[in-house]
Amino acid sequence: MSTPDPDELDRRSMQRLAAGDDAALDELMERHGPAVYRLLLGLLQNPEDALDLAQETFVRLYRARARFRRTDRLVPWLYTIATNLARNRLRWRQRHPTISWESLAGEDRADPVPATPSTPQTASSPADQLMTEERLEAVRRAVAELPASLREVVVLCEWEGLSQAEAATVLGTTVKGVESRLYRARQILRARLQPWL
Structure with missing residues (x-):
C-alpha cells in the first residue's frame, strides 16, 4: 500500500x-x-x-x-x-527595543539560527569536525546578520526547501522579487563567507 x-x-x-x-x-x-x-x-x-x-x-x-x-x-x-x-x-x-538580562550579565545565548538541512553529522577526524562546526557557525552568523527581507528568502528557499514561486506566495511578492532577494542574499553571503569557500 x-x-x-x-x-x-x-x-x-x-x-x-x-x-x-x-x-x-x-x-x-x-x-x-x-x-x-x-x-x-x-x-x-x-x-x-x-x-x-x-x-x-x-x-x-x-x-x-x-x-x-x-x-x-x-x-x-x-x-x-x-x-x-x-x-x-x-x-x-x-x-520597543529591550536589553536582555543575559546580555547584561555577559551570558552567551544559544545559537538561534538553525543549521542548514544538509549539515553533516559526522566528520572523519576531530580536526575535520572542528572545521565543519566553525564553517557552520560562520554560515549561521552570516545569515543572522542579513536584513530581514533577505533572511526570509534564504530561510524559506534554502533551509525549508520552498520553490521560488511558493516563497513568493508566502512573502506576498513576485517570483522575480524572490529571485532578486536571493541573488542579493547570496552575494552578501559569498562576500562574508569568502574565507570559508
Whole structure:
C-alpha cells in the first residue's frame, strides 16, 4: 500500500478540521510544528518568540480553517501566516527595543539560527569536525546578520526547501522579487563567507 501524498494528507486534515474534528489540528501540529518553529527561529533569531509565534500560527490556522480551499497547498499557506506573524513581531521589536538580562550579565545565548538541512553529522577526524562546526557557525552568523527581507528568502528557499514561486506566495511578492532577494542574499553571503569557500 503506497503512502498518501503529504499535500493530500494535509487537505484531508483541513477538511476534517473545518468539519469540527479538532483532533485534525493535533495531526497538523505534529506534522508541521517543527518546520514552522524552525522557520520562525530563522526569521526571528529568538527561541522564545519562535515558540510563541509557532503556537499562534496554529491558532490562526484554526480560526481560518473554513477559508482553506481544497486546491490549496497547506505548507505555503501555513508559512504565510508564520511569516506575517514574524514580520509583525520584528516591527514591534523595532518600536520597543529591550536589553536582555543575559546580555547584561555577559551570558552567551544559544545559537538561534538553525543549521542548514544538509549539515553533516559526522566528520572523519576531530580536526575535520572542528572545521565543519566553525564553517557552520560562520554560515549561521552570516545569515543572522542579513536584513530581514533577505533572511526570509534564504530561510524559506534554502533551509525549508520552498520553490521560488511558493516563497513568493508566502512573502506576498513576485517570483522575480524572490529571485532578486536571493541573488542579493547570496552575494552578501559569498562576500562574508569568502574565507570559508
